Amino acid sequence: DVVMTQSPLSLPVTLGQPASISCRSSQSLVHSDGNTYLNWFQQRPGQSPRRLIYKVSNRDSGVPDRFSGSGSGTDFTLKISRVEAEDVGVYYCMQGTHWPPVTFGGGTKVEIK
Amino acid sequence: EVQLVESGGGLVQPGRSLRLSCTASGFTFGDYAMSWVRQAPGKGLEWVGFIRSKAYGGTTEYAASVKGRFTISRDDSKSIAYLQMNSLKTEDTAVYYCTRDDSWGKGTTVTVSS
Numbered sequence: 242d243v244v245m246t247q248s249p250l251s252l253p254v255t256l257g258q259p260a261s262i263s264c265r266s267s268q269s270l271v272h273s274d275g276n277t278y279l280n281w282f283q284q285r286p287g288q289s290p291r292r293l294i295y296k297v298s299n300r301d302s303g304v305p306d307r308f309s310g311s312g313s314g315t316d317f318t319l320k321i322s323r324v325e326a327e328d329v330g331v332y333y334c335m336q337g338t339h340w341p342p343v344t345f346g347g348g349t350k351v352e353i354k
Numbered sequence: 355e356v357q358l359v360e361s362g363g364g365l366v367q368p369g370r371s372l373r374l375s376c377t378a379s380g381f382t383f384g385d386y387a388m389s390w391v392r393q394a395p396g397k398g399l400e401w402v403g404f405i406r407s408k409a410y411g412g413t414t415e416y417a418a419s420v421k422g423r424f425t426i427s428r429d430d431s432k433s434i435a436y437l438q439m440n441s442l443k444t445e446d447t448a449v450y451y452c453t454r455d456d457s458w459g460k461g462t463t464v465t466v467s468s
Contacts, residue, residue, distance in 0.1 A: 282399070289451055289458045290391075290399065301456055333399055341415040343389070343401040 243267050243339045247332075247346035253354045260321040262349045264334035269314045271338070278337035281310055281319045284348075285330040293332075294319065321351075329353060356380040356457040360450060363462030366442055374437040374462055376452030384408060384430035389455070390437050392448035392464075402450070405435065420446075442466045 244267040254260045270277045281294040292301050294310035297317060307322040321328055334346040362374040376388065387410070390402040403416040405426045414426045425438040435452060442464075449461040 284399075289460050291458065292456050295456070331398075335399075341401075341404070342417045343404075345399040345401070348398045 242342055243270070243336050243344050245334055245336055245344050245346035247334060247349050249349060250347070251350045251352065253352050254321075254324045255354050256326065257323050260324050260328075260351060262319045262332055262334075262351075264312075264317045264319070264346050266315045266317075266336055268339065270317075270336050271314065276338075277313065279310075279312070279317050280335045280337065281308075282333045282335060283328075283330050284333065285327075288330075290333065324351070324353070326353060356454065358452045358454065358457055358459035360452050360459045360462035363450065363464045365465045365467065367468050368442060368444055368466055370442055371438070371440045372442065372464060374439070374450055374452075374464070376435040376437075376459060378433045378435070378452075378454070381454075383428075383433035386454050388426075388428065388435040389453045390426060390435075391451045391453055391458075392446075393451070393461075394445075394448045397448075400448075402437070439464070 246265045248263045270279050277297050279297050282290040283293050284290045293304050293308050298310045309320050311318050331348045331350050333348050337343050357379045359377045366372050387406045389404045392400050392402050403426045405414045405428050423441045427436045444466050447466050449463050451461045452459045
């Protein structure tokens with residue numbers, strides 16, 4: 242199974258400042274079809290997860306443009322350009338290239354300093 | 355608007371069975387694969403399984419932790435996906451989410467305890 246490792250575990254951020262979350266996979270996530278199936282999810286407190294980014298860098302509809310995804314191969318990053326109060330929650334990366342099983346990272350908790 | 359509503363959760367004893375439902379609306383259900391993902395209390399997300407659309411055979415895939423105990427099925431005429439859970443264990447205690455990749459339901463809680 243592909244292991245997804247996120248860092249940091251916890252990320253205290255000042256409002257208006259940038260934030261960056263790393264996600265590393267135990268093997269390359271480039272699929273034989275040329276796509277890289279790496280998604281990012283946000284889970285606000287008490288809510289269900291919401292997909293923010295699919296295939297590394299594509300923002301879902303309604304996702305603010307302060308969220309961006311990048312990376313390739315085994316190293317991926319989710320960036321928030323200017324953190325707002327509503328961004329508090331846990332962020333997960335997920336790979337759908339080598340499945341089953343689909344695997345998630347352990348999560349990064351974003352909180353306001 | 356895509357809506358996914360899970361139901362059927364509850365308290366069940368170890369070894370017993372439970373069937374969860376995911377009722378979909380706002381899209382052509384039969385055109386989409388559907389997945390189940392769970393989240394144990396205070397823990398991260400764990401993929402449970404997946405059912406392809408009929409166009410792709412309607413076949414299923416499962417996580418090793420539930421294979422042989424859980425079965426995913428679908429009724430496209432009713433826009434419902436099911437998760438049949440047999441031989442439940444205490445470690446199956448979690449919130450179970452139904453997802454269409456870009457959309458998630460609010461989840462239903464399953465507690466396995468004697």
